Amino acid sequence: MITCDVAIVGGGLSGLYAARLLRKASIDVVLIEARAHLGGRIRTVDDKGQPAEDGFDLGASWYWPHIQPAIGELIAELGLSSFTQNTDGDVLFERMSREPVHRFSGMRQEQASRRLVGGTARLINALTCDMPADRLLLNHRVTEMALTDTEVCLACQSSDGLVETIMARHVIAALPPRLLEATVTFTPALEKTDAVHWRETPTWMAPHAKFFALYERPFWRDDRLSGTAQSMVGPMVEIHDATTSSGKAALMGFIGVPAAQRRLIDEETLVKACVGQLGRLFGPLAAKPQVTLLKDWATDPLTATEADVASGGHITAANEPWVTGAWQKRLTLAGSETSSQEPGYIAGAIIAARRAVEDVCG
Incomplete structure (x- = not known):
């Protein structure tokens, strides 16, 4: 005892x-x-999905120090470093599958999202x-x-x-x-x-799933794209540049398929659909990631209950x-x-x- x-x-x-x-x-x-x-x-992991000191955040990632002083104070107290989420470049919008992808000029954010150098697990x-x-x-x-x-x-x-x-x-x-x-x-x-x-x-996070596609370099920036995209087609509804501060290139998306429906889809099919969507949005290079990562928090029994899956x-x-x-x-x-x-x-x-x-x- x-x-x-x-x-x-x-x-x-x-x-x-x-x-x-x-x-x-x-x-x-x-x-x-x-x-x-x-x-x-x-949870911060490397390209093999293992815990890492410099990796990709499968869960919490962003914070906003100007409107969330509590987390900013703790990060400063612990001596951790941060960097601004990349938003430089144009934003893509996918409204319907039979329409071409729309491209809009990116808007400067006054309260920019920030990420921890190395990943949130540093905290x-x-x-x-x-x-x-x-x-x-x-x-x-x-x-x-x-x-x-x-x-x-x-x-x-x-x-x-x-x-x-x-x-x-x-x-x-x-x-x-x-x-x-x-x-x-x-x-x-x-x-x-x-x-x-x-x-x-x-x-929070229980009904959601995050998908990562890892690349040799952030090629979308060459085309003056921010890596940000929104879609009404799916399977991802929101996509962002997830490149680390050390330059490990990635795109990350929140999957819009409800948790209950995801149970009916095998992981291989879902991953294939996500990669296909990135190809539609960002071109042929996006359709050939080196590695993909998928974290479905609704399948984590130490996070989600049946109530979270339902709604x-x-x-x-x-x-x-x-x-x-x-x-x-x-x-x-x-x-x-x-x-x-x-x-x-x-x-x-x-x-x-x-x-x-x-x-x-x-």
């Missing part, structure tokens, strides 16, 4: 940042993550480096939480089937509310209004409390979706983590 002051469930950005803040306050923390790696919906790695190994449980999935008079008892099942018990004075659940409600049993039961609130809160919905900031009743004094939610500002974004994860730590430290 492990004992601690605070157990954090979820090793994504919010959970790791909350752990950092609590440790600075000399509070004993144990962080529990169901995956074999940290980062949650932040995760920076937050992880000072986390003691003996207070970090990977491959452990929390299945039950039970209240005692003074603590919370957490049952955690490891990947090899063993069950670990953790006793904590307080729990911070740094994962999507919908996922928490669907995968953890609470004793006593949650208030019905809380359970409904969690269940009806969409999980994604739009995340809005909620004013009502996330936890009431018997659990109110022992449980705090800190997933990005629970943030009072920028819910669902990486900035929201930072804001939610700060609020959770304030709640614990009182």
Whole structure:
């Protein structure tokens, strides 16, 4: 059995940042993550789909420091570097399959999107480096939480089937509310209004899929194209230049086929359709990528539930409390979706983590 002051469930950005803040306050923390790696919906990989220090963001990628100061402050605090998302050049628009592709002059963005040098996982790695190994449980999935008079008892099942018990004075659940409600049993039961609130809160990224086509060089720039395209034809509805700061060339697109329909399409067919679309938009060179990557978050059981597959919905900031009743004094939610500002974004994860730590430290 492990004992601690605070157990954090979820090793994504919010959970790791909350752990950092609590440790600075000399509070004993144990962080529990169901995956074999940290980062949650932040995942940076190389051309083989493996974790990389300089790669492509399968999940969260952009941030806007002028309107999201919380994430800008943390990036500066950690000494990380960033660069501006490429938007130089014209934009393409595909309205109907029987029409030619439309080309428009690109518009200068006053609040340009930014990306981290090396990928968003650099943020995760920076937050992880000072986390003691003996207070970090990977491959452990929390299945039950039970209240005692003074603590919370957490049952955690490891990947090899063993069950670990953790006793904590307080729990911070740094994962999507919908996922928490669907995968953890609470004793006593949650208030019905809380359970409904969690269940009806969409999980950011859960219904989405991202496709990457990697190339030897960003040839579209030679034709004064920004790499940005929008399509009403598909399968991708929105495409961007995903070239890294080190020059690894790529185009990335958000697939517009709903998650439920994607289940009926094999990956090879979907990839072929995406490559064909890039060829229509950007020419013959785009139809011959060196490598393709596909991440369908709706198939990730540690991100999405059946409710996310059925309908994604739009995340809005909620004013009502996330936890009431018997659990109110022992449980705090800190997933990005629970943030009072920028819910669902990486900035929201930072804001939610700060609020959770304030709640614990009182």
